[in-house]
Amino acid sequence: MTAPARRGRPGYDLESLLQVAVKLFNDRGYDGTSMEDLSRKLGITKSAIYHHVPSKEELLRLAVDRALDGLFEVAESTEALDGRAIDRLEHLVRGSVLVLADRLPFVTLLLRVRGNTKAERAALARRREFDHLVTDLVKQAEAEGDVRPDIDPAIAARLLFGTVNSLIEWYRPRRGSSPEELADAVCKMAFDGLRA
Amino acid sequence: MTAPARRGRPGYDLESLLQVAVKLFNDRGYDGTSMEDLSRKLGITKSAIYHHVPSKEELLRLAVDRALDGLFEVAESTEALDGRAIDRLEHLVRGSVLVLADRLPFVTLLLRVRGNTKAERAALARRREFDHLVTDLVKQAEAEGDVRPDIDPAIAARLLFGTVNSLIEWYRPRRGSSPEELADAVCKMAFDGLRA
Numbered sequence: 001m002t003a004p005a006r007r008g009r010p011g012y013d014l015e016s017l018l019q020v021a022v023k024l025f026n027d028r029g030y031d032g033t034s035m036e037d038l039s040r041k042l043g044i045t046k047s048a049i050y051h052h053v054p055s056k057e058e059l060l061r062l063a064v065d066r067a068l069d070g071l072f073e074v075a076e077s078t079e080a081l082d083g084r085a086i087d088r089l090e091h092l093v094r095g096s097v098l099v100l101a102d103r104l105p106f107v108t109l110l111l112r113v114r115g116n117t118k119a120e121r122a123a124l125a126r127r128r129e130f131d132h133l134v135t136d137l138v139k140q141a142e143a144e145g146d147v148r149p150d151i152d153p154a155i156a157a158r159l160l161f162g163t164v165n166s167l168i169e170w171y172r173p174r175r176g177s178s179p180e181e182l183a184d185a186v187c188k189m190a191f192d193g194l195r196a
Numbered sequence: 197m198t199a200p201a202r203r204g205r206p207g208y209d210l211e212s213l214l215q216v217a218v219k220l221f222n223d224r225g226y227d228g229t230s231m232e233d234l235s236r237k238l239g240i241t242k243s244a245i246y247h248h249v250p251s252k253e254e255l256l257r258l259a260v261d262r263a264l265d266g267l268f269e270v271a272e273s274t275e276a277l278d279g280r281a282i283d284r285l286e287h288l289v290r291g292s293v294l295v296l297a298d299r300l301p302f303v304t305l306l307l308r309v310r311g312n313t314k315a316e317r318a319a320l321a322r323r324r325e326f327d328h329l330v331t332d333l334v335k336q337a338e339a340e341g342d343v344r345p346d347i348d349p350a351i352a353a354r355l356l357f358g359t360v361n362s363l364i365e366w367y368r369p370r371r372g373s374s375p376e377e378l379a380d381a382v383c384k385m386a387f388d389g390l391r392a
Binding site (some may be wrong): 149163175191196 | 225228344346347362388
């Protein structure tokens with residue numbers, strides 16, 4: 001599947017093409033990026049791109065699915081756990097931070113999706129499904145007496161994942177904290193609070 | 197300063213013009229919105245807009261300053277407080293949520309500013325100044341033994357305001373919680389944790 005190198009430029013396989021596309025989508029917006037822009041950035045012809053992928057929308061779908069698949073793998077491993085809902089919730093939050101740190105450009109793109117195309121609407125639907133899993137887990141933990149009853153579970157779920165998602169605004173891998181330290185810090189604040 | 201009404205359309209003063217401009221900037225992006233778009237949206241000529249404001253960049257500056265002035269008023273009232281740093285920090289977080297809820301479109305625009313123009317860079321500089329105030333307050337609270345010592349103060353500050361800023365993604369006034377309930381929920385989670 002590797003495109004032949006042109007005039008000494010490196011060839012691209014689908015994976016490296018996707019990485020460049022996602023960076024461009026994040027920098028200029030998905031709507032603001034054309035296949036022409038992508039071809040110029042890669043230094044290959046548009047037909048060389050179409051050799052790998054039928055459309056810009058398919059690149060978007062592959063990219064946001066990379067993020068969503070990671071999050072749903074964590075959700076599945078969470079559902080397979082026994083024990084109290086609050087521990088499963090913490091497992092889900094921790095795992096989501098690790099996915100975000102590992103797939104940062106893909107999660108960034110996912111969180112900026114607005115719903116103008118079919119691929120974007122499909123991504124939004126999967127995000128909502130994930131959000132429901134989180135809210136259900138918060139409700140269950142509250143029913144088990146492990147989450148404070150004076151915050152609405154839907155708001156608690158939004159605040160939890162608002163905190164996780166806000167990491168895309170400042171976290172840069174290989175600078176400062178490791179993903180594990182970051183996940184620790186999020187869980188400490190969200191579950192036990194900053195107060196000593 | 198009210199523009200004369202044209203063909204039965206309502207006139208605009210600077211304030212209502214600014215409100216429409218900010219909504220358009222948030223929907224389409226600042227770069228993606230032209231004065232032509234704004235004039236079409238308002239149903240008035242471009243020269244009627246220029247009667248109020250010399251440029252698109254000036255509209256941006258007025259809008260982000262509306263958000264920043266609110267946040268700095270809270271910061272000033274925080275600095276005027278006596279007592280422990282953790283209580284001042286909580287006052288700052290609570291007040292910032294209230295500013296966000298009260299000036300939601302303006303804060304939304306501020307948080308999306310990327311730094312392509314002089315007005316945007318000035319806004320980013322004021323945001324950094326605000327962030328430093330937060331980090332200093334977290335450090336002080338940690339030195340006073342009131343913030344857990346096992347989270348880096350710079351990360352704690354980012355998580356705190358990441359949580360606050362994430363509200364722009366889902367909070368809509370006049371639907372569900374009041375701003376005060378929202379500020380309560382944020383402070384409960386961030387300072388004392390979700391765990392019962």
